[in-house]
Amino acid sequence: MSHGWETIRADVLRRIQAREWGPGATIPSEEALSREFGCARATVGRALRDLAATGVLERRRKAGTRVALQPVRRATLEIPVIRQEVEGRGQTYAYRLLADVMEQPPLPVLLRLRLPAGVALRHLTCLHSAVGQPFVYEDRWLNPAVLGGQRPDFAAQSANEWLVANMPYTAGDIAFSAAGAGADDAAAFGIDPGTPLFIVERTTWTADTVITCVRLAYMPGYRLRMTL
Amino acid sequence: MSHGWETIRADVLRRIQAREWGPGATIPSEEALSREFGCARATVGRALRDLAATGVLERRRKAGTRVALQPVRRATLEIPVIRQEVEGRGQTYAYRLLADVMEQPPLPVLLRLRLPAGVALRHLTCLHSAVGQPFVYEDRWLNPAVLGGQRPDFAAQSANEWLVANMPYTAGDIAFSAAGAGADDAAAFGIDPGTPLFIVERTTWTADTVITCVRLAYMPGYRLRMTL
DNA sequence: TACGCAAATATGTCTGCACATAATCCTGCC
DNA sequence: GGCAGGATTATGTGCAGACATATTTGCGTA
Incomplete structure (x- = not known):
């Protein structure tokens, strides 16, 4: 089903954009997702961590992973010489x-x-x-x-x-x-x-x-x- | 010696700033560093990947990891409502x-x-x-x-x-x-x-x-x- | 009711191992 | 000398298992 954590990241993002998981909703745990995708928990974790870094998800121990309510837009600016x-x-x-x-x-x-x-x-x-x-x-x-x-x-x-x-x-x-x-x-x-x-x-x-x-x-x- | 990949990242960054590894220089491989730090290769990899993401290091398969010659300044801008x-x-x-x-x-x-x-x-x-x-x-x-x-x-x-x-x-x-x-x-x-x-x-x-x-x-x- | 402590739980991190992938290096051939 | 192609090698990714840590939840007690 999956070739790599980027595929998983893309799929999670797709579901968020499709409102399958609406803003503020808690998404399934890494464990559950890893079973669904048929991969290791670490792989799901990698994908979710990346989405959290871009501000799409918010993660807290025990509380779980939820879709950001007010997704802060982050832009990376490269300042050249x-x-x-x-x-x-x-x-x-x-x-x-x-x-x-x-x-x-x-x-x-x-x-x-x-x-x-x-x-x-x-x-x-x-x-x-x-x-x-x-x-x-x-x-x-x-x-x-x-x-x-x-x-x-x-x-x-x-x-x-x-x-x-x-x-x-x-x-x-x-x-x-x-x-x-x-x-x-x-x-x-x-x-x-x-x-x-x-x-x-x-x-x-x-x-x-x-x-x-x-x-x-x-x-x-x-x-x-x-x-x- | 080490409590986590952030410690390793800090230490690598310190050596770069101290010019122990100058701009353009190739730093030791993940393997060598993992032996030096007494941890798994994945842990070193995590630290180096992070430094590469911020533009301090440049990594290429087989070629190894080198200190960025012209470190592109990256700034992340958060655009609030x-x-x-x-x-x-x-x-x-x-x-x-x-x-x-x-x-x-x-x-x-x-x-x-x-x-x-x-x-x-x-x-x-x-x-x-x-x-x-x-x-x-x-x-x-x-x-x-x-x-x-x-x-x-x-x-x-x-x-x-x-x-x-x-x-x-x-x-x-x-x-x-x-x-x-x-x-x-x-x-x-x-x-x-x-x-x-x-x-x-x-x-x-x-x-x-x-x-x-x-x-x-x-x-x-x-x-x-x-x-x- | 209110409070504090303990159990439960999801994420965070680490380890060791394996294989994939992309470059480089090097060898041998022309 | 130059080039093609294979051996080599460092990073990239994945897996399974373990323990750490932060919170929440719920239970028992004051």
């Missing part, structure tokens, strides 16, 4: 460093990085282009301590790429918003101040040290797409 | 239906829904408020066929909530962008046209039928946050 995003669309990518200075960051940045006042950080601004057109204007604050003696050439390699290669597997958070172009943004893109721009702000850190805090302003009209 | 998003912050939620008519959608909507020209859809506009302030202005096109004889009262229950309850587990895509407030948006929020707004556009369908296509305009200053 900007170079890859551009080249993945078959366009030519270019990068230019605009500024690289040590200075004290403004208060909001300090708060987000949980740093005391008076600390100086490396402040980088740069421009990513696709097909010669400005694509993303980047404004980054970097903790110089993470360089650890190395002196990467941020004019040649973007800080983002250096970080993925040298400080990978970090924790962080990310926020999306819309904002009117500031003076810097307007100059970078050659547009009027106030033009709506899509903004991404990221903060990353390891267990003990803050690494970087970056604001990315995307070209007017940019859309970030993902699949549910 | 707007009511839950507001109430989850301890704020009072209110909903008001502004319009509900049958009409022919504009071309971009038809294209996204892959419908032929001339089809009429149900066009709903409504406003979600938090603490009495406009929070989201919603502009939705709904395929009337999915109602299937039911006549939900969209003045009392938002179309979104009706859909999660009655047409759950659908496929779809979602896009984020920034746009200047149009006339409708400006009227809904009481702001100047052109004010930058955060826009979410969603299209959902089942295997065979298109369900709905919605544009959500969030209040000025809204930030969508997620954790890496």
Whole structure:
């Protein structure tokens, strides 16, 4: 009857979609299902665990497995390096460093990085282009301590790429918003101040040290797409 | 030594972060690791599979398991019903239906829904408020066929909530962008046209039928946050 | 009635084993 | 040297059984 746990997952999902098991209903136990499908309990468990991970099912010991009442839509967003995003669309990518200075960051940045006042950080601004057109204007604050003696050439390699290669597997958070172009943004893109721009702000850190805090302003009209 | 596959996952991750196994390096086989950890191969497999799912490892049969060279950042975004998003912050939620008519959608909507020209859809506009302030202005096109004889009262229950309850587990895509407030948006929020707004556009369908296509305009200053 | 403890139960995890599958590696032939 | 095809090998999946753990349920008692 079945070739594999994916078949079982598909069948369970089908029954849910067909309302055979309605929202909130408790579905049969792993044991019962394994008898029905003629396979081991572990195999059913694998299928149900996967559906629970995507939010379709909710499982609790002893209480059993039930169809989620308000299925939370979960979407996984893959955040590529900007170079890859551009080249993945078959366009030519270019990068230019605009500024690289040590200075004290403004208060909001300090708060987000949980740093005391008076600390100086490396402040980088740069421009990513696709097909010669400005694509993303980047404004980054970097903790110089993470360089650890190395002196990467941020004019040649973007800080983002250096970080993925040298400080990978970090924790962080990310926020999306819309904002009117500031003076810097307007100059970078050659547009009027106030033009709506899509903004991404990221903060990353390891267990003990803050690494970087970056604001990315995307070209007017940019859309970030993902699949549910 | 080990209490469970999560311990093993943590230890493997630690070694990767400590550069014991650098980016691109092939790590020992499941067999070797299971001997080292003193557990069954399946247990190691579970840990490595999980790390592969989060993008830290790349696995291929026969080739073995290697540390991802360019670890793709994956973030999982949970998309809540707007009511839950507001109430989850301890704020009072209110909903008001502004319009509900049958009409022919504009071309971009038809294209996204892959419908032929001339089809009429149900066009709903409504406003979600938090603490009495406009929070989201919603502009939705709904395929009337999915109602299937039911006549939900969209003045009392938002179309979104009706859909999660009655047409759950659908496929779809979602896009984020920034746009200047149009006339409708400006009227809904009481702001100047052109004010930058955060826009979410969603299209959902089942295997065979298109369900709905919605544009959500969030209040000025809204930030969508997620954790890496 | 209310409360607390014990039994029952469904999921969570682990073990050991087996076979399937996909790549790579290597050998031998041309 | 180059190529085809088989041997090798690491992961992918499955099975059966066992024990761990979290809850619920129900029973007995205050």
